[in-house]
Amino acid sequence: MNYHQYYPVDVVNGPGTRCTLFVSGCIHQCRGCYNKSTWSLTSGKPFTQEIEDTIIADLNDTRIKRQGLSLSGGDPLHPQNLSAILKLVKRVKAQCPDKDIWVWTGYSFDSLTPQQQEVVDYINVLVDGKFVQELYDPALLWRGSRNQTIYKLK
Ligand code: SF4
Numbered sequence: 001m002n003y004h005q006y007y008p009v010d011v012v013n014g015p016g017t018r019c020t021l022f023v024s025g026c027i028h029q030c031r032g033c034y035n036k037s038t039w040s041l042t043s044g045k046p047f048t049q050e051i052e053d054t055i056i057a058d059l060n061d062t063r064i065k066r067q068g069l070s071l072s073g074g075d076p077l078h079p080q081n082l083s084a085i086l087k088l089v090k091r092v093k094a095q096c097p098d099k100d101i102w103v104w105t106g107y108s109f110d111s112l113t114p115q116q117q118e119v120v121d122y123i124n125v126l127v128d129g130k131f132v133q134e135l136y137d138p139a140l141l142w143r144g145s146r147n148q149t150i151y152k153l154k
Helices: 049-059 079-095 114-120
Strands: 002-010 018-023 068-072 100-104 125-128 149-152
Touching: 002 049, 018 049, 049 068, 049 079, 068 079, 079 100, 079 114
Parallel strands: 018 068, 068 100, 100 125
Antiparallel strands: 002 018, 125 149
16 A cells, blocks of 8 residues: 555544544545545555554654544545555554544445455444535535535444
8 A cells, every 4th residue: 555645643634633644546536636646556655564653653642642543545445455454443443442543435335345344344433425526515524525424433
C-alpha cells in the first residue's frame, strides 16, 4: 500500500484530536473529488513498517491525547489496500484498545466484499458511499454529500 499524507495531530477529520492517514488508490472517480491526486495506487509513498509503528506510538502518546485514528484517501477499502489496512486496524485494536477507528470509503456499506467486511469488523465508524456533487451539503458533519451515511458500528 502507498499513502499520501499522515497527520499525527489532526482535528478536522473526525471527532476530537486524531491521527489521520490518507492512503493511495481509489477506483470511484467521483465528480468533484477533493483528492484526485490519490486515485492512483502508485501515487504517494510506500506505507512502511516504520510509519505503522509511528502511528501506534502516536496513538499511545500521553502528551497529546488522541481520541483515535482516521483512515481516508484514496480509499482504505480498495482491494489492494486491504491486507495493509487489516494489519493496521488489528494492531490498533490490540495495542491501543481505548482508541476509536473511523474509515471513509467510496464503497457502499451493503456492497462490501467479505474481505472488506473483515476490516470493518475491527473499526468503530464507517462513512460510506461515493461523493455525489448534486447532493453536496456543506452543513454535513464528517461527510460531503447527503447519500453518504455514517455507520456507528461499536
Ligand atoms: S471515493 Fe473519495 S477519493 Fe475516491 S473519487 Fe470519490 S471522493 Fe475521491
